[in-house]
Amino acid sequence: xxxxxxxxxxxxxxxxxxxxxxxxxxxxxxxxxxxxxxxxxxxxxxxxxxxxxxxxxxxxxxxxxxxxxxxxxxxxxxxxxxxxxxxxxxxxxxxxxxxxxxxxxxxxxxx
Amino acid sequence: xxxxxxxxxxxxxxxxxxxxxxxxxxxxxxxxxxxxxxxxxxxxxxxxxxxxxxxxxxxxxxxxxxxxxxxxxxxxxxxxxxxxxxxxxxxxxxxxxxxxxxxxxxxxxxxxxx
Numbered sequence: 708x709x710x711x712x713x714x715x716x717x718x719x720x721x722x723x724x725x726x727x728x729x730x731x732x733x734x735x736x737x738x739x740x741x742x743x744x745x746x747x748x749x750x751x752x753x754x755x756x757x758x759x760x761x762x763x764x765x766x767x768x769x770x771x772x773x774x775x776x777x778x779x780x781x782x783x784x785x786x787x788x789x790x791x792x793x794x795x796x797x798x799x800x801x802x803x804x805x806x807x808x809x810x811x812x813x814x815x816x817x818x
Numbered sequence: 819x820x821x822x823x824x825x826x827x828x829x830x831x832x833x834x835x836x837x838x839x840x841x842x843x844x845x846x847x848x849x850x851x852x853x854x855x856x857x858x859x860x861x862x863x864x865x866x867x868x869x870x871x872x873x874x875x876x877x878x879x880x881x882x883x884x885x886x887x888x889x890x891x892x893x894x895x896x897x898x899x900x901x902x903x904x905x906x907x908x909x910x911x912x913x914x915x916x917x918x919x920x921x922x923x924x925x926x927x928x929x930x931x932x
Contacts, residue, residue: 741919750822750908750923751861794861798919803874804851804912806919808861 709734709799713809720785720816728780728812730795740778741806742771743794751794785816820845822924824909830930836897839927843890843911849873850892851921852884855906864907867892868914896929904931 710733720726732740739758743751755764757773764771768789770781780793792813796806823842831837843850851874852864863876867886884894890911896903906928910921 739919748925750910750925751921753920753922756919796861796919804849804866804918805863805874805876806861806921807863808853810860 709797709802709807711795711797711807711809713793713795713812715812716810717813718815720782720814722786722816722818723784725781725783725785727782728793728814730778730780730809731776732778732795732797734797734799734807736800738798738800738802740773741796741798742778742780743796745792745794745811754793782814785814787816787818790814790816822909822911822922824907824924824927826927827925828928828930830932831899832932833899833901835899836895837899837929838893838895839907839909839929841892841894841909841911841924843892843909844922846913847911847922848890848914849912849918850886850890851910851912852892852894853908853910854878855908855926856904861908864894899931901931904929 712731714729742754745751755771760775772779792811794811796808825840849868851866853861855861866874870886881897886892906926908926910923912918
């Protein structure tokens with residue numbers, strides 16, 4: 708059974724203080740790993756797709772990386788508007804379109 | 819371009835009742851997936867519809883069902899509601915490729931079962 712574990716559960720940063728979120732996964736055959744952002748009262752918003760170990764994607768202050776067992780979401784010089792819950796999800800090779808999500812990391816960036 | 823629209827946004831039901839939730843996908847998207855989100859379990863996959871056919875199904879009891887219409891709009895139904903069905907139900911659409919994980923979510927329907 709696919710498993711996704713995210714850490715930490717919650718993270719408080721000061722504006723400008725860089726950090727990383729972790730996503731550890733267990734899947735028999737990885738088709739893709741996805742990062743989403745969810746704001747309170749909203750549905751998740753797609754950020755990145757990673758397909759193979761060593762791959763990296765960047766968007767503004769966010770960079771996602773992938774190894775064979777985990778993914779990291781690096782946040783450089785965060786701003787208060789980066790506050791949200793960040794969700795990691797995996798798609799297994801034989802599961803079709805189904806995504807298995809972790810429970811997320813709730814990030815708060817204080818000004 | 820309009821996003822994914824879910825109705826109703828909030829609803830309260832009592833145990834034993836049934837509920838129907840509606841989802842209008844982004845124009846041109848042919849796949850609609852449903853997820854249940856709760857504080858303890860996170861997001862869990864319910865099912866996916868493509869071209870009016872259920873293409874994938876999660877591990878939920880038969881009380882949870884869905885359908886898709888020819889215009890790609892989708893509905894999900896939960897019968898004989900239980901307290902544990904209280905959750906945020908999220909609909910997501912995509913262009914329809916079988917392997918796409920890039921989903922566009924609606925804001926959800928928050929169901930409270932009393």
